[in-house]
Amino acid sequence: MKKIICTLLTASLCTASLTGAGCMTVFAQENEGEKTVVTFQTWNPADSGEGSPIYQIIDAFEEENPDIEINYVYVGSGSHLDQLRVGLMGGEGPDVYGMSAGSAYSEFRDFEEDLTSYCQESWGENWEDKFLDFCMDIVKDEDGAVYGVPLGLTYAGYAWADTNMLADYGLSVPTSYAELKEAAKTLREQNQFPMAIGAKDTWLNLDCWMSMAADIDAEALYAAINGEKSFTDPELLESFTLWQDLFNNGVFQDGAVGMTLYNDVNDMFQREGSIPMFMNGSWAMNMYTLNDEETRSNFNGENSDHDIFLIDWNDDGQVCPVTASVDVILCMNPESEVKEAAFKWMDYLVNEGQDLLVNGYLEYMPSRADMELNVSGLSEDGQKNLEYIIQNGTDNVAGIRGIENAELSTVICDMLTALAINEVTPEDAAAQIQAVSESVR
Amino acid sequence: MKRKSYSGYLFILPMMILFAVFIVYPIVYNIRISFYDWNGISRTKVFVGLENYQTLIQDPVVKIILKNFLIFAVCTILIQAILGLFFANLLRRKLKFADLYRTLIYLPIVATPTIVGNIFSRILESNRGYLNEFLRAIHLESLCHSWLAEPKTALVFIIIINIWQWTGYSMLVYYTGMLNISEDVYEAAKIDGAGAFSQFFRITLPLLRGTHYTIFIMGMIGSLKTFDIPYVLTRGGPNHATEFFSTYINTQSFSLFNQGVSSAIVVVMFVIAMVITAAQLYLYYHNDKDKDLA
Incomplete structure (x- = not known):
């Protein structure tokens, strides 16, 4: 009887582990499909329900880049950094993530890719002029390296x-x-x-x-x-x-x-x-x-x-x-396997995305020096306060x-x-x- | 004979593996981290010996935490035990709608901390909270307070809410314990002329000794781990007035990025829990090793 029970237990354990492995294989194969999946975790821009600006930005980006899929993971501000920490340390962190300015930005440094070369390549040698000086001061370290790009400014x-x-x-x-x-x-x-x-x-x-x-x-x-x-x-x-x-x-x-x-x-x-x-x-x-x-x-x-x-x-x-202060700093996971696509998404979010977030929804003030503030549909009262x-x-x-x-x-x-x-x-x-x-x- | 003993070990092996992976390893790892200066994120840690423990000794917040823990543990364990015993004894007497009452008393346990926090925030808010509105309505304005914004009342309400939420647990444990007491004992006592009062104090209470210890140990460990209610209602404030071990671990670890100090607090908590449990078990088993806890 004991033998039978032992055999059954062993068999079920083996089956369970094989099933698990099987599931992982299927999952990996799905991810290895035609599209490159970029995981983006943040507390802001938030998921405020259907029609949230972030979903409009993702849809527009995926339409322009049919080979990239954005896996948006919204985590509330109270637990975003905690989850991020566990994910990054466990090697399962997102490819791109939102970071708050201040101590957290420097404490997470080991898990922030140096983006200087990406910025130069995408936006040219004078790329820093693209952003307000104030924002650059916040995202640059003492050696001048940039580990995040600023998305929006708040006062x-x-x-x-x-x-x-x-x-x-x-x-x-x-x-x-x-x-x-x-x-x-x-x-x-x-x-x-x-x-x-x-x-x-x-x-x-x-x-x-x-x-x-x-x-x-x-x-x-x-x-x-x-x-x-x-x-x-x-x-x-x-x-x-x-x-x-x-x-x-x-x-x-x-x-x-x-x-x-x-x-x-x-x-x-x-x-x-x-x-x-x-x-x-x-x-x-x-x-x-x-x-x-x-x-x-x-x-x-x-x-x-x-x-x-x-x-x-x-x-x-x-x-x-x-x-x-910069409201959200976009950072890239140095362990990401899709860095090129990840930066493409960051580029889009900082440019076209920010246009919508600022001019469509007034989520923050612009972090870009070259951005025109032209908020659509704002009442006279709102316009007065914006000014x-x-x-x-x-x-x-x-x-x-x-x-x-x-x-x-x-x-x-x-x-x-x-x-x-x-x-x-x-x-x-x-x-x-x-x-x-x-x-x- | 030898073969038999090996097969015994094999049977407990899966449980031992789980125990080692999920209990022993985290404890050992945590003790190790408590000797390092580490922000909990970076790949490098600096060995600092007992520095984190020194920091704790000098930290005035730790003294507040110890005081809060003692006040909280004594108040909640005693009051919850007394109320739990009272309700269990009442419900054992085949009251009409006993099942409904039992469910109602147990219900707060299943409420999520966020909901509990939200409800009590509305009740206790200073300006438009239901409690102060009620006091104003009955012309007792002088009794109105900023309940959660004043250090003394904030701790009192954390204790009250905990008692409200966990009395059902004590009641259920005592009720289960009472069901294990044979009716024959009560019958015999009745024949000997014992009244309800005597039956309770001379039969029920002594025969629930194991349950008392269980309630006490669980209450002490629960008090050490208290997190959700103070975090949701007061976030350990105002000015650390409702700070507990777990809320401070959260602050040290996630706000201040002092993982080493945070781990040192966990070690202190662990030692306190071990000492309390060992002392209680020693007292319980001191005279009779055949006893079981409820």
């Missing part, structure tokens, strides 16, 4: 307002901190949200604080980030005090550190249209192009009027500057958005939360940040 530090709703409360869009405080007070008295912020998202806190600190002294901010100045210096200390005041003075809503931007606060502004103001970046311009019924009626309905605006945080008569973003992108950028060093970035984010809930004084927060800043140099 942080903005606030958004529903001007009609503000008018209902007898208010107009605040332009200074003093005005914002008054507006917040009036709104609170009428049981309405003041300026809303999804402060549970520490990246948003960092965006907002950087803009405030840059308004006080942009040079001091970036000098401190680069370790050339102390975070305990008066200019930086003022920014931490200001940040804490925003929570203590009721400028931001109660329990702000318990709310996320996506989707707690964003839904209230974008879909429900139930709050008058919130902090969000230039990427929120896509509220004008989204197709869901609630957003469309809120942003493109009759008499809809929304303003993107900057605040003069230190009341010196000048609004704060914005910070800018405001372009204007500030031209003459009011303080510097790079975010902080590349992950530990420094994390301690600042932690301290911003601690300040928001009064668990630390601005002086202590600055001292703790400075200690980490010195330890990572």
Whole structure:
């Protein structure tokens, strides 16, 4: 009996392994068909359902390149890097993938192909002129090698307002901190949200604080980030005090550190249209192009009027500057077996793809210097806000958005939360940040 | 005789291979990584000896995590066990609709963390959350709080939600344990004049000793691994107030790219789990080696 059981078990194991091998063979044969399959994994451009711009781009690309098939893998931003890491380390990573600017871009360096020669070959010797200088600074390493191509630019530090709703409360869009405080007070008295912020998202806190600190002294901010100045210096200390005041003075809503931007606060502004103001970046311009019924009626309905605006945080008569970053950096897996086709796809996505993503859907601002901004079907209200973003992108950028060093970035984010809930004084927060800043140099 | 013993090994070989590949190897690999400075991605690792452990000792967040773990473990295990026992005892008495109640109490376990997080976020939101709206409606504005945005209340609600979700598990384990107690014992006790109170404290509770240990061990290990509810509801915040081992491992590994430090935390977790389990098993088997856990 035992013998029979052993034989059956062995036979079934062998069958299972053979079946598995068989399946793999079939799979490999399918992939080895006429078409070259390029796997593209990203969180952005997102799969927002049927008719998503990314599918339109893929269809157009495959029509132009019938020998290449794009296997698009959408992974949400929360787990994209985790999945990517496992895939790349296991030798099963995608051929092309989206990468965020900042620490991740440099940490993944072993799995990013040097694209300099591909760019030169496809776009000529002066290919760098194709992109905005600012974008090139982000994607180039210290030796001048390029490991990713920039797809779209975003600006942080903005606030958004529903001007009609503000008018209902007898208010107009605040332009200074003093005005914002008054507006917040009036709104609170009428049981309405003041300026809303999804402060549970520490990246948003960092965006907002950087803009405030840059308004006080942009040079001091970036000098401190680069370790050339102390975070305990008066200019930086003022920014931490200001940040804490925003929570203590009721400028931001109660329990702000318990709310996320996506989707707690964003839904209230974008879909429900139930709050008058919130902090969000230039990427929120896509509220004008989204197709869901609630957003469309809120942003493109009759008499809809929304303003993107900057605040003069230190009341010196000048609004704060914005910070800018590449939204998505397209990278190529050095272990890809279809590099030529992969770069062809990257080339298409950065050019024709970006045209659609920017001019058709306002997913981001252009990263290409040679790209004309001509957004189709944008309402007058949307056009006005777009022009405001372009204007500030031209003459009011303080510097790079975010902080590349992950530990420094994390301690600042932690301290911003601690300040928001009064668990630390601005002086202590600055001292703790400075200690980490010195330890990572 | 020899042949017989070899065939025995052959039978456990598949399980041993699985155990070695999926349990032993990851543990050993993780211990190894804890001695390296590695971002978890690059092909090169730098041996740093005990530096990652030193980093942990100096990290103030680790102290918060240990405190949170102890508070969380004690509160959830005790309250879940008491509630579980209460419901199990109640349902054992052939109540009308007992199956329905059992299902309802067990139901939160199958709810996904995202759904649970979403529901409780709506309940506990400061400005328009149902709890604060309710308090305002009954003119108790003074009791309104930013429940998830204040460090103390955030941890309390993480504990409450965990109890809400996992009481059904304790109930089911106790209920199963109670079904194994012979009715004859209760009959004999009744003849001797024991009331319901005495029966519960002198028969049910002592005979469920193995179940208590199981609940305790599972609860301790569950507390060590707690991730989903704090991650979804508070992401370990505000300011690490609801930080647990697993949420911090996630931060160290995926946000800070400190795989070495992250692995060192896993080793610490592993040691704590081993010590707790070994101590509990020792206490359980101390007097009688023939006992079984429920």
